[in-house]
Amino acid sequence: MNSKLLPIYLTIILLLQIEPVLSQGNAVNTEERLQRLEIQLDRQQAINKELQTEISRLNLQVTECTSMKDQKRENSPYAVAFSTQLTTTLTGLGQHAAVIFDKVILDTTSSYNTGDGVFVVPRTGIYVFTWTVSVREEWWETTELVVNGTPYAYSLVDAGVKGDRGTGTQTVVLRVKEADHVLIRTGFIGDGNIEGNTYDTFSGWILFPYE
Numbered sequence: 001m002n003s004k005l006l007p008i009y010l011t012i013i014l015l016l017q018i019e020p021v022l023s024q025g026n027a028v029n030t031e032e033r034l035q036r037l038e039i040q041l042d043r044q045q046a047i048n049k050e051l052q053t054e055i056s057r058l059n060l061q062v063t064e065c066t067s068m069k070d071q072k073r074e075n076s077p078y079a080v081a082f083s084t085q086l087t088t089t090l091t092g093l094g095q096h097a098a099v100i101f102d103k104v105i106l107d108t109t110s111s112y113n114t115g116d117g118v119f120v121v122p123r124t125g126i127y128v129f130t131w132t133v134s135v136r137e138e139w140w141e142t143t144e145l146v147v148n149g150t151p152y153a154y155s156l157v158d159a160g161v162k163g164d165r166g167t168g169t170q171t172v173v174l175r176v177k178e179a180d181h182v183l184i185r186t187g188f189i190g191d192g193n194i195e196g197n198t199y200d201t202f203s204g205w206i207l208f209p210y211e
Contacts (some may be wrong), residue, residue: 080122081205082107084114086196093192098177099133099143099184101202119204121180124211129204131184134195135159141194142187145172147180154187167199175210 072139093099100117109122121127133143133155140158144151157168176182184202186192194200 006029007054043152078123078125078206078209079108080111080125080127081203082112082119083110083203085198086194086200086202087198089196090194091192093141093186093190093194095188097186097192099186099194099200099202101184101200103198105201115184117202119182119202121176121178121182123206123209124175124177125209126173126175126207127204128171128173129153129182130169130209131155131166131202132169132200133157133184134165134167134194134199135193137162137164139191139193139195140166140194141190143170143184143194144166144187145170145182145184147174147182148174149181151187156187165195173207187211 023169083105084107085103085105086099086101087103090099098117100114102114102116104112111122112119129145131143131145133141135141135157137159138161140156142156144155145153152174153170153172155168155170157166159166182204
């Protein structure tokens with residue numbers, strides 16, 4: 001054999017012997033990596049399951065808290081509000097005659113009486129009261145909001161010439177006490193007629209308790 005070719009033959013033989021070893025080593029490394037990835041995947045799936053359980057628990061708590069808050073708001077002594085409507089036309093009213101709004105739209109504390117038009121204050125505090133009165137053509141009327149017989153706010157509405165309609169709204173903020181009587185009545189002057197027919201309302205709500 002040519003002495004110059006001997007090193008080349010030896011190198012080829014060595015590479016042929018090493019290649020299977022390297023292939024086996026790569027296979028082992030790949031299998032180990034797959035095993036590690038499977039372990040990591042199992043851990044991540046366990047973590048995801050725990051997170052889903054925690055999310056479900058938190059969602060349940062949020063739902064319970066919201067339900068309790070809504071129930072507390074409904075049962076709260078501060079949740080005082082009412083709104084009423086006059087569905088009929090009133091005529092022939094005299095001075096200081098109660099304007100009885102006959103339909104209750106909302107009354108959270110059942111404090112408005114459709115029999116006499118009186119709102120009985122359920123809790124001492126600062127309240128907003130507002131009312132609207134309308135009249136037909138050539139009618140005019142004054143109204144006032146009274147607390148225990150004392151007027152605190154006034155409204156005047158005049159339809160003017162024939163064919164017109166008139167509407168007036170008044171709003172007042174008052175401190176009233178528990179069991180006070182609040183109502184709308186006619187004033188000293190006017191022709192004693194009010195349109196009604198669902199156009200007129202009387203409403204109120206508590207801003208905050210104030211003992």
